């Protein structure tokens with residue numbers, strides 16, 4: 001294969017958020033020869049200067065910064081042709097909307113792309129191989145983003161179900177907290193397999209009710225990210241669960257955590273939404289009670305194991 005295939009350096013891109021993920025994504029695009037303008041709250045350059053003339057604006061800020069960034073960008077004149085890429089994995093506490101829904105509502109005319117997959121940033125920064133998904137409903141747009149990031153160490157797939165791709169990456173964080181608890185309590189491989197598989201069933205139920213396609217959850221952005229995050233101590237969400245199992249308080253864990261564990265906020269929003277929609281999510285409910293310090297990790301396990309027997313699919 002020809003190296004040239006991956007280099008279209010005339011496209012200009014701004015990346016907003018220079019945390020672990022924004023930095024890793026900029027490394028990938030820069031390695032393909034793209035000139036990237038990076039912006040964070042601490043940048044010397046203004047947001048206006050950074051996004052001026054950008055063909056693509058990618059946001060890798062954590063969920064708590066999404067509305068803030070959007071409000072600031074609304075004050076800047078962005079061309080309706082500018083592609084907006086969201087790489088955030090979270091849910092809005094006010095509206096329960098996903099980041100791409102918030103972006104699309106704020107910029108009605110702009111194409112919005114979701115980027116999500118099993119992408120632990122530390123592995124990517126080490127140059128280890130990985131794959132991801134870029135999703136848009138508009139033909140040709142995800143393909144442009146695909147070209148920017150694709151390389152021999154980062155394989156990028158396109159998809160037409162942005163909501164499903166986004167929800168896979170977001171909802172798996174709740175199950176990753178549970179997986180951390182499972183490993184922290186040393187419950188074994190059988191328990192972990194059961195937890196992850198039933199966790200996926202919860203993700204599918206919520207996602208399909210939301211309007212996403214079921215198959216998307218069995219792809220890289222669903223099952224793929226679930227496997228990566230539930231099995232790696234590099235995952236901050238897994239770390240939250242693992243440390244909760246050792247008896248630490250959530251506030252103490254978060255204080256010492258490197259970066260953001262989106263699953264903590266996502267669990268609250270998810271449980272609220274699932275109750276309104278009357279969707280059964282027993283694992284997420286127990287994660288929620290655990291995060292609220294209403295029960296111990298052992299009690300959460302007991303609550304799950306003593307549920308009424310039922311059919312696997314119903």
Ligand SMILES: NC(=O)C1=CN([C@@H]2O[C@H](COP(=O)(O)OP(=O)(O)OC[C@H]3O[C@@H](n4cnc5c(N)ncnc54)[C@H](O)[C@@H]3O)[C@@H](O)[C@H]2O)C=CC1
Nearest residue numbers: 017018019020021061062065068088089119120121259260
């Ligand atoms: N680190 C990883 O391996 C991956 C992370 N993600 C997702 O990407 C998002 C960011 O994650 P990380 O970079 O790891 O988190 P991080 O905690 O390292 O960085 C968060 C970034 O958001 C910015 N931010 C927060 N609030 C802001 C505001 N009000 N205004 C402007 N900027 C604000 C921070 O300054 C920082 O640059 C999360 O939603 C995460 O789930 C997705 C894939 C991989």
Ligand SMILES: O=C(CO)COP(=O)(O)O
Nearest residue numbers: 117118119120235236237
């Ligand atoms: O989303 C991720 C991997 O795909 C990163 O997981 P954490 O946010 O749990 O570190």
